[in-house]
Amino acid sequence: MEELKKIEEIVIDTGQIKFALRDATTKELYGVISFNPVDFNILSRFEKAKEKICKIQLEISEEVELDNAGKPIDYDMIKVVNKINKVIKEQIDYIFDSPISDSVFGNKSPMASVRGKLFFEVFLEAVFPIIEKKIKENMKETEKRTAKYTAKYRKK
Helix, strand or coil, X not given: XXXXXXXXXXXXXXXXXXXXXXXXXXXXXXXXXXECCCCCHHHHHHHXXXXXXXXXXXXXXXXXXXXXXCCECCCCHHHHHXXXXXXXXXXXXXXXCCCCHHHHHCCCCCCXXXXXXXXXXXXXXXXXXXXXXXXXXXXXXXXXXXHHHHHHHCCC
């Protein structure tokens, strides 16, 4: 610990914003997540995560042996669900570059059904409009700042 006292610190604003999680039905707050909503790499990470989730679903479907009627033969459903849950939570954390999955899902499965949709889909559908809004706000701020510095170079 003595060595840490000698290290100088650089404090950087990473753009992280805290968001409260509220249950749509009960209206109760159940968690807080923090991430940078104007990190343009979220979209790139989302595409990569989607591929990984699809890949694990395919791998699991190939692992499960079916009988002639198409029903699974001797497989451990809990093991399968736990494997998918783990991958989805890891990928949600990856998308947002922040450990948010425990706050979002708690002890619930990301695969839980919420009015016919998977819980992780419901979360993504709720958060992406916020990201879109924050990106638009950020772009307006950037344009204002840029205009301030480039105004003298524009033709009048």
